[in-house]
Amino acid sequence: xxxxxxxxxxxxxxxxxxxxxxxxxxxxxxxxxxxxxxxxxxxxxxxxxxxxxxxxxxxxxxxxxxxxxxxxxxxxxxxxxxxxxxxxxxxxxxxxxxxxxxxxxxxxxxxxxxxxxxxxxxxxxxxxxxxxxxxxxxxxxxxxxxxxxxxxxxxxxxxxxxxxxxxxxxxxxxxxxxxxxxxxxxxxxxxxxxxxxxxxxxxxxxxxxxxxxxxxxxxxxxxxxxxxxxxxxxxxxxxxxxxxxxxxxxxxxxxxxxxxxxxxxxxxxxxxxxxxxxxxxxxxxxxxxxxxxxxxxxxxxxxxxxxxxxxxxxxxxxxxxx
Numbered sequence: 001x002x003x004x005x006x007x008x009x010x011x012x013x014x015x016x017x018x019x020x021x022x023x024x025x026x027x028x029x030x031x032x033x034x035x036x037x038x039x040x041x042x043x044x045x046x047x048x049x050x051x052x053x054x055x056x057x058x059x060x061x062x063x064x065x066x067x068x069x070x071x072x073x074x075x076x077x078x079x080x081x082x083x084x085x086x087x088x089x090x091x092x093x094x095x096x097x098x099x100x101x102x103x104x105x106x107x108x109x110x111x112x113x114x115x116x117x118x119x120x121x122x123x124x125x126x127x128x129x130x131x132x133x134x135x136x137x138x139x140x141x142x143x144x145x146x147x148x149x150x151x152x153x154x155x156x157x158x159x160x161x162x163x164x165x166x167x168x169x170x171x172x173x174x175x176x177x178x179x180x181x182x183x184x185x186x187x188x189x190x191x192x193x194x195x196x197x198x199x200x201x202x203x204x205x206x207x208x209x210x211x212x213x214x215x216x217x218x219x220x221x222x223x224x225x226x227x228x229x230x231x232x233x234x235x236x237x238x239x240x241x242x243x244x245x246x247x248x249x250x251x252x253x254x255x256x257x258x259x260x261x262x263x264x265x266x267x268x269x270x271x272x273x274x275x276x277x278x279x280x281x282x283x284x285x286x287x288x289x290x291x292x293x294x295x296x297x298x299x300x301x302x303x304x305x306x307x308x309x310x311x312x313x314x315x316x317x318x319x320x321x322x
Contacts, residue, residue: 014130014318018311021129025122025215026307032219047220054213059120060179062207063142065200067183068192071139082144085265089252089272090151093117096251100243106236108159109290113298114244116152116278119145120176121214123271126310128211140264146180152278160288218279225282225296233294237301244302245309249274253316267317274313276302 036043073079097114104110120141127137150172186192252273256266277299286292 015311015315017130018126018314019307021126022307022310025125026303028212028215029219032216033223036220036223043224047217050213050217054210054217056175058206058210058213060175061203062210063176064179064183065203065207067139067142068186070134070136071187073187079143083147086144086147089269096248104239109285109295112281113277113295116281117272118275118278119148119272121211122275125211126271137264141268142180144268146177149174149176156284160284221279222300225293233297237297240298241301241305245305249313270313270317274310276306
């Protein structure tokens with residue numbers, strides 16, 4: 001089976017399989033919602049601790065062991081251009097986000113929610129569900145997205161006017177970025193053979209909690225944001241879902257077809273175009289004095305609709321041979 005065939009599961013089952021994966025992750029978020037709805041003291045501190053555990057510890061371990069175990073530089077001889085594909089994607093998403101924000105006469109919260117996609121956790125869950133957590137596709141995703149966390153923590157504070165120079169520069173060398181670079185160096189030099197098996201097993205065990213933990217945190221954040229909401233924005237939310245969940249992925253599909261983008265990049269691109277907004281955006285918007293409740297409503301609506309829209313565009317991607 002060649003690489004293109006491997007990246008295209010049976011078209012008749014892809015919708016059902018993708019729906020099951022997305023619904024399962026959203027189910028974990030629902031569990032997190034009700035856990036934080038219970039009588040837990042100091043919910044903000046607990047969420048901060050869990051976020052540090054999931055993003056700064058478990059995820060870097062998962063990234064490192066995934067690349068070490070499953071990435072083959074010889075099999076992906078042009079792996080170094082994957083981050084350039086990410087740059088092209090980011091440029092396209094920026095132009096689309098700016099256009100639709102101006103057309104709808106919306107604010108920076110609307111723009112940021114369109115522009116910053118949940119580019120790691122939703123695609124990670126889908127790829128792991130479709131191909132297995134130990135697949136080469138997951139390792140390629142991390143290389144493709146290696147600059148995204150640094151880019152996010154550099155750009156969004158500047159847009160929001162947050163003065164956090166120390167935090168900003170520390171985040172440029174995020175644990176996820178460092179884990180990616182370190183793992184690639186190990187693979188290129190052949191030093192991965194000297195990593196003891198028990199260390200690989202430890203890293204894999206710690207890393208395995210990253211995705212469920214992040215979706216639990218997601219549910220907790222949704223609870224904290226929605227519990228105090230005083231105003232809802234149905235019109236803006238519906239327009240946002242139309243753009244984010246349908247127009248964006250349709251535009252990416254069109255670009256894949258026009259430019260004949262091959263796998264595995266084409267698969268990653270359609271996932272990036274179809275996923276909901278990044279979950280950290282409401283938190284940083286709130287710190288900047290923006291409308292955190294509005295941003296969270298955009299995310300919740302987009303995430304719920306993604307249970308159908310994500311499988312739909314994956315089906316179209318496989319059905320029509322993109």
